[in-house]
Amino acid sequence: MSLGTPEHDTQEPVQHPSREHSRRQFLTYLVAAPTLAVAARIGADGLAPGTAQAVVPSLPAPAEVLDLGDALILAAAPTANLIVVTVDDAGRVGLALPRAEVGQGITTAVGMLLADELDVPLDQVDVTLADARPELVFNQLTGGSNTIRSVYGPVRAAAAQARARLLAAAAARWGTAPSVLTVSGGVVSGPGGRTATYAELSAAAADPGLAVVVATPKPPSAARLVGTPTNRVDARRMVTGQMDYTLDLDVVPGALPTMVRRPPSINGTVRSVQNLAAVKAMPGVVDVVTVATGVAVLAETFGQALAGKEALQVTWGPGTVDGESNATIQQKLRAATLPFAVPPLLTTTVDAEFDFAMVSHAPMETNSAIADVRRDRAEIWSGLKSPIVAQQTIAAELGLPQSAVTVHVTQGGGSFGRRLFFDAALEAARISKAAGKPVKLMWSRIDDMRHGRARAASFHRIRATVAAGQVLTFEHRVASGETDTRHGLGEILTSVAASLPVGGNLSFAQTIFLTTVHSPYQLGVTTHLLNEVPLQMHTGSWRSVYSANTRGAEEVLMDEIAAKLGKDPVAFRREFLKSDRFRAVLDKVATEGQWGRSLPRGTAQGIGFHAEYKSCTACLVEVDATDPRRPRVTRATIAADVGRPINPRGLESQLLGGLTDAIGTTFRAGLHIDAGLPLEGSYSQFHYTRQADSPRDARVFILPATGEPGGAGELGVPAAVGAVANAYARATGTKPRSFPIEFPVDFTPFPR
Amino acid sequence: MPNYTFQLNGETVTVDAPADLPLLWALRDKLGVTGPKYGCGIDVCKACTSHLDGAAINPCVTPTADVAGREVTTIEGLAGTWSDDPDELHPVQEAWLEQDVAQCGYCQPGQIMAAVALLRRTSNPTDADIDAIENVCRCGSYVRIREAIKAAAARM
Ligand code: FES
Ligand code: FES
Numbered sequence: 072m073s074l075g076t077p078e079h080d081t082q083e084p085v086q087h088p089s090r091e092h093s094r095r096q097f098l099t100y101l102v103a104a105p106t107l108a109v110a111a112r113i114g115a116d117g118l119a120p121g122t123a124q125a126v127v128p129s130l131p132a133p134a135e136v137l138d139l140g141d142a143l144i145l146a147a148a149p150t151a152n153l154i155v156v157t158v159d160d161a162g163r164v165g166l167a168l169p170r171a172e173v174g175q176g177i178t179t180a181v182g183m184l185l186a187d188e189l190d191v192p193l194d195q196v197d198v199t200l201a202d203a204r205p206e207l208v209f210n211q212l213t214g215g216s217n218t219i220r221s222v223y224g225p226v227r228a229a230a231a232q233a234r235a236r237l238l239a240a241a242a243a244r245w246g247t248a249p250s251v252l253t254v255s256g257g258v259v260s261g262p263g264g265r266t267a268t269y270a271e272l273s274a275a276a277a278d279p280g281l282a283v284v285v286a287t288p289k290p291p292s293a294a295r296l297v298g299t300p301t302n303r304v305d306a307r308r309m310v311t312g313q314m315d316y317t318l319d320l321d322v323v324p325g326a327l328p329t330m331v332r333r334p335p336s337i338n339g340t341v342r343s344v345q346n347l348a349a350v351k352a353m354p355g356v357v358d359v360v361t362v363a364t365g366v367a368v369l370a371e372t373f374g375q376a377l378a379g380k381e382a383l384q385v386t387w388g389p390g391t392v393d394g395e396s397n398a399t400i401q402q403k404l405r406a407a408t409l410p411f412a413v414p415p416l417l418t419t420t421v422d423a424e425f426d427f428a429m430v431s432h433a434p435m436e437t438n439s440a441i442a443d444v445r446r447d448r449a450e451i452w453s454g455l456k457s458p459i460v461a462q463q464t465i466a467a468e469l470g471l472p473q474s475a476v477t478v479h480v481t482q483g484g485g486s487f488g489r490r491l492f493f494d495a496a497l498e499a500a501r502i503s504k505a506a507g508k509p510v511k512l513m514w515s516r517i518d519d520m521r522h523g524r525a526r527a528a529s530f531h532r533i534r535a536t537v538a539a540g541q542v543l544t545f546e547h548r549v550a551s552g553e554t555d556t557r558h559g560l561g562e563i564l565t566s567v568a569a570s571l572p573v574g575g576n577l578s579f580a581q582t583i584f585l586t587t588v589h590s591p592y593q594l595g596v597t598t599h600l601l602n603e604v605p606l607q608m609h610t611g612s613w614r615s616v617y618s619a620n621t622r623g624a625e626e627v628l629m630d631e632i633a634a635k636l637g638k639d640p641v642a643f644r645r646e647f648l649k650s651d652r653f654r655a656v657l658d659k660v661a662t663e664g665q666w667g668r669s670l671p672r673g674t675a676q677g678i679g680f681h682a683e684y685k686s687c688t689a690c691l692v693e694v695d696a697t698d699p700r701r702p703r704v705t706r707a708t709i710a711a712d713v714g715r716p717i718n719p720r721g722l723e724s725q726l727l728g729g730l731t732d733a734i735g736t737t738f739r740a741g742l743h744i745d746a747g748l749p750l751e752g753s754y755s756q757f758h759y760t761r762q763a764d765s766p767r768d769a770r771v772f773i774l775p776a777t778g779e780p781g782g783a784g785e786l787g788v789p790a791a792v793g794a795v796a797n798a799y800a801r802a803t804g805t806k807p808r809s810f811p812i813e814f815p816v817d818f819t820p821f822p823r
Numbered sequence: 824m825p826n827y828t829f830q831l832n833g834e835t836v837t838v839d840a841p842a843d844l845p846l847l848w849a850l851r852d853k854l855g856v857t858g859p860k861y862g863c864g865i866d867v868c869k870a871c872t873s874h875l876d877g878a879a880i881n882p883c884v885t886p887t888a889d890v891a892g893r894e895v896t897t898i899e900g901l902a903g904t905w906s907d908d909p910d911e912l913h914p915v916q917e918a919w920l921e922q923d924v925a926q927c928g929y930c931q932p933g934q935i936m937a938a939v940a941l942l943r944r945t946s947n948p949t950d951a952d953i954d955a956i957e958n959v960c961r962c963g964s965y966v967r968i969r970e971a972i973k974a975a976a977a978r979m
Contacts (some may be wrong), residue, residue: 174927174928176926302920303923303925305925305928306920306923306924306925307920308928309925309932310916310919310924310932310935311858311898311899311916312857312858312859312932313858314928315857316860318851318857318861328848328852354841355841371852372840372844372848372849372852373851374844374847374849374852375841375844375848377864433961434961435860435862435868435870435927435930435959435960435961435962436860436929437862482927482928483927484860484927484929485929485961485962487961513861516862516863516864516865516867516868724926727963727964727965727966728926728964730963731960731962731963732963753863753865754862754863754868754959759959760965761957761958761959762953762954762955762958762965762968762969763954763955765965765966766966767950767969769966
């Protein structure tokens, strides 16, 4: 396929995103192909509308001017024209989405955009996941809650142009003007009752000689599906067991089930294997090879690979954090915390310190990949949110040209940030090369928790100064273990870092921190500073990156400031929130959740608010802490304004998922590092939320559209962390300072 | 290696496997039945939940030898236990679609099989009965799982 002549070109120089500019500019292409294939480009300046409007006159925080999602969108803009919409000779609409589906429902939402724009039913649309496409450069990364925000424009532009071509083809066939034609259900109708289906028109519509005017996407008022609660397009496959995750695929004949024996501490090395011959002789074991991360056992079944890996006797070299435990990490973080500018004054300051333990991403599907590495080429399958970086790294590792490595993106069984990295894909490639055989690699759950990625531990020191019913200063110092961003996110940010209204030599982590964290309240002079402690552990962005801890802690402090000022937590937030849009979601939960209703002793309400990626949400929960060791959220009310909800039903799921994350990580789910390794290796030890911890009564309210789509995949966590912690504080009369709150080692750790 | 013959989703199958090979791997790696998922291998996460003679089991800790001569049902065969029409789903699966429960979907075969087993034990489960389902959903679809179980109970 090659790009054809632009049908229309209104390209102007890329403008600074802060310049008022909401007009969309389209550049569409006809892609030479047997079926109709239209690509669209949208000017970078039109991609982040709302950016300029979001600026609050008084000293906006960087994230309010340019948030992480904006940065990713701007970085993706030059290649957005390579998003291609097709209509084939069966009338089916297709799009290979350069993003990862890991449960967030983006294939459904993008399908809805296409269905509306092209006037076809949703079941006539196929949204698949694109292989790694290096020509997309920065436009194939799933993160920063940016999928809908970044593809909303280009997908609709390409679809609108495809529709215009189909109409032009029908008009040419019937000798009429396109303007008299109508489309419904993928059928074009013209004068005299003539009809033609997209299937019949697609070939003619692909004719480069066809005269076509430029189409612009429909106005939001013409939406049919968009904005309407819609069930997932892939749900039937999921409930019948037909959805194929990586290890369900039967794509490489003879690919061997493979598991890896890993070191007793993080980043430990293999010195020697004592019983290689004995393990190779075990039933079903086919091969045993040593790679950088451990010793791999290839077998006929995973059961036998697991038995082989457990039987291995390995002498290990030390790891990189063998001396570290939760206590030593906490000490290092405290020591690294940057100082406040304002001195403490007992009468007027509210001070607090918070500790957050490491938290595993722990997606249900453990790290997994299929790799078929040959002498001159390699093919990889894995759930990947940064497949281009994966492809480049694997090619370099194997000594192959990038073009000889094909990387397929498979549907992932959850991610929460984990699949920004490609640990399993790289390891599978190494094993396949070493063994000279194709492999299906699966990490055990124990390894996934102990050697997989996790949210770094963090320490927070917050100080607010209050006087005369006002908050004069608000300072937040965060010290965190290093959050690994070497998946290429850094590269993206580099390309737009100059747009940040902050000078200096920011590290990528600080850039992410500053592009995601800001206070939604008017708290006078507000500063957020991050300092990271380089600990050589396996970390990675965890749903909402820094915000779950940073904003969660701030929401706890907001209650304490309110108390200091003698104000009700909701009334206080109402007064200090920066916009009416924010107040609307707060009011919604206060009303629907019956803020202030009387509750039995030991049970209390708590409130939390959060704004990011041009969206905002409030969460009101009730916690029954009659047994303070086993508190339970009994009722939850959530409201969100995401600018323009594409699929409110999917959005509800995302918000309920965020609430579930908050319940787990606030009450009981965390990792205990001990001698350089997490002790947790099972959901029976890492106490993620179960049904018995989940509210029996939960309601979500999606506010009507107010503008362009904001990000929503991570939005729900920080507000819910605040709400859950605040409800617990009120129910127990305590001030939670260390999370998770209930965090004993209440299990016998598995052997290392 | 010994052979084990059992009923799998309405058909007779024979698998050549060591006696102690967990059924999960006989199903997935030898028989190509991939609906039951691995999530822990030690009877904690319940992602592999399937049925043995109609009751919930966890194939990750069930030796293949134990199912010889018995009837194993995985998510793929669930609809067939309800209706002979290949297009018809089990009412619990229908409820799952109506409530739009699944997010990543990875835990859902196990969740559905656990819910069906619960509804076989009690046709009108209480909230406490539903709370007793231990299957992990890392995406946090619990609220909709609860609604779907109640909807399915009402429908059955
Ligand atoms: S895989 Fe069987 S219970 Fe977890
Ligand atoms: S839907 Fe993803 S784990 Fe349950």
